[in-house]
Amino acid sequence: MGSSDSASAAERLRLDGVLVQHFRESGLAGPRWNQFHRQLLGRGLTIVTKLVRSGAMFSRCGQQGRYLHRQEISPQEAEELASDAVYDGYVYFRDRGLLGREWSVGHGLPLEEYFVNACVLAFPNVYRRWQTHAHGWHDVRLVDSVASLEHVVTEATPEDAVIEQAAANAAFATLSEDGKRLLFLHDQGYSHAEIGELMRLTPRAVEGRIRRARLAVRRRPEEER
Structure with a gap:
């Protein structure tokens, strides 16, 4: 200048x-x-x-x-x-x-x-x-939450991927509203501290609930096979 x-x-x-x-x-x-x-x-x-x-x-x-x-x-x-x-x-x-x-x-x-x-x-x-x-909640792509979807997409047929996605969506629908909100906010890039402020939880509690929600989404398709 x-x-x-x-x-x-x-x-x-x-x-x-x-x-x-x-x-x-x-x-x-x-x-x-x-x-x-x-x-x-x-x-x-x-x-x-x-x-x-x-x-x-x-x-x-x-x-x-x-x-x-x-x-x-x-x-x-x-x-x-x-x-x-x-x-x-x-x-x-x-x-x-x-x-x-x-x-x-x-x-x-x-x-x-x-x-x-x-x-x-x-x-x-x-x-x-x-x-x-x-x-809306149900149309959000849940990164790292759907059960082995990436594996199916890369190694199986498109039909399998559609079935797997449908199963993951169904599992997501069974979560509580808090569980859905936690996964959505996490996928959108909010930190555990930011989510805690929004939902009045400690960052440690947020981390634990996200982990449990992910496990619930992964287990549901496996249990229905």
Whole structure:
């Protein structure tokens, strides 16, 4: 970055700092705030929609340590996901960045970039909600949970694979709702600690219940043979 670019970035941060100070003093109210946040949402939606459509959003999430399995997303669904991510990101930006004083000039990140980052952080939960709504518990592929399905697919016939998958789905259907939820969340990349927070369990209890649920799914097809 040249000296002119550095000076421009510094000036941008200074102006952002002046704006934020004004917004905090006004309690995020008034015509200036209304104009700013409308422009921010509009600009953010454009950027986030492009990130989702191009697949770059998944790379950005991976850089944040939140790895997601990318599925095919229609243009309309991409717009809906982007809209939800912008809304959730805005709540983070407003409550933590501005009112919570997480953002500052010393942070070194312009407001718009900070806002887009907030949308990226919000995207994994938005994406998982979309997966749950779009596919439901019974349509989720349970990685490492179906009984020897990979072995059947690679070494047996397609018909055997279909039968094995049906048996695994039937076994999954017999699990308790908690068991289904545990396997689903684990398959979607949630850590034991994150699942524990969602279900009010200790990470150790989560680990044990996931192990028992997997065993139940594996044993059912074997018992019916």
